[in-house]
Amino acid sequence: MTDTYAVFGNPINHSKSPYIHRHFAEQTGEPIAYTKQQVPEGEFEPAAETFFAQGGKGLNVTVPFKLDAYRYAARLTPRARRAGAVNTLALEPDGTVLGDNTDGIGMVNDMHNLGWELAGKRVLILGAGGAVRGILPPLMEQKPASLTIANRTLHKAEQLAKGFADLGAITPAGFESLEGQQFDLVINGTSASLGGDLPPLPESLLAPGACCYDLMYGAEPTVFLQWAEAHGAEKRADGLGMLVGQAAESFYLWRQIRPEVIPVITELRRKLSAKKGA
Structure with missing residues (x-):
């Protein structure tokens, strides 16, 4: 049947x-x-x-x-x-x-298939919308060294950090406060890159060997992944x-x-x- x-x-x-x-x-x-x-x-x-x-x-x-x-x-x-x-x-x-x-576990499993290590890494998520809510719990289960959520509206990032605080320390940030920080994994959780838009990211955001992941996907690399390649990301993947x-x-x-x-x-x-x- x-x-x-x-x-x-x-x-x-x-x-x-x-x-x-x-x-x-x-x-x-x-x-x-x-x-x-x-x-x-x-x-x-x-x-x-x-x-x-x-x-x-x-x-x-x-x-x-x-x-x-x-x-x-x-x-x-x-x-x-x-x-x-x-x-x-x-x-x-x-x-x-x-x-x-199943969105979050789908992303984490994809990163494992790509051979990316998540435990002990400094993770930055761009955006604080519904897609980010879905990926936070499985991501925190991987025990990153730190997790920062950066958003144009700081209040939304603060709300998310507070709502998931029981899973571990999550730092809310505005994009301007990323200056001087470096991350091992940057995840674009905004849909802006599909429209050719990109948050204002510091030139030195990526640590040596950094990985960049975009929840969006397309036939061509997204604007975020183009930025990642230009700024020395060792590994890049979209959300396919x-x-x-x-x-x-x-x-x-x-x-x-x-x-x-x-x-x-x-x-x-x-x-x-x-x-x-x-």
Whole structure:
């Protein structure tokens, strides 16, 4: 019997989730069908109700519905509760719907696949929005030496630092106060680089051997990754591996089987490059 899954979003045409999960299904032999559905804003709950009532087993949730999914879930995993947002819904055997957030663990697993060491590193996160909330708990579990959140609006960084203080010391900062500091890992959690914008970063921000990671991805390096290369970052990566990693974690939640991510990342990267060259 084939189980049905889907991704809800608005817009949704660009979503690579059906492609990713089709690969996972072929790879693991799991009998699943996976579609994408554009949901009108304000109608997430009835759409989810209909999906599960018609036999759906699980949903991925993307912009702008992660808060709606958080409210919809009957039960939340600890990491979803901490993130305050849900990107994965799973129908439980008792008929209740569990909400999870797999974004952060998707990013951390991608960094491990890249061979990046996180323990004992000085970490800087740029931005203090919802995406950053999702990555903070798994990141803090890696025991970095320090973690700083820099944001244009200092108050938002301070709120995040306070809200996650029980996980360890998090330092809020404005961009101007980064002058004179150096970091081993810099993560861009803003979407600004997709629009060609970049926070004002000091020239000497990167420590020797530093790694730079952008949660966004594209056919071309983002503006942030271009800045990283120009300023001597030893290793750079965009968020394509995180996208596949969070999907793999969703697949595991649904099917209790962990698919291989590297072949899917490689194929998606090839398709992005082909589109760029077309």
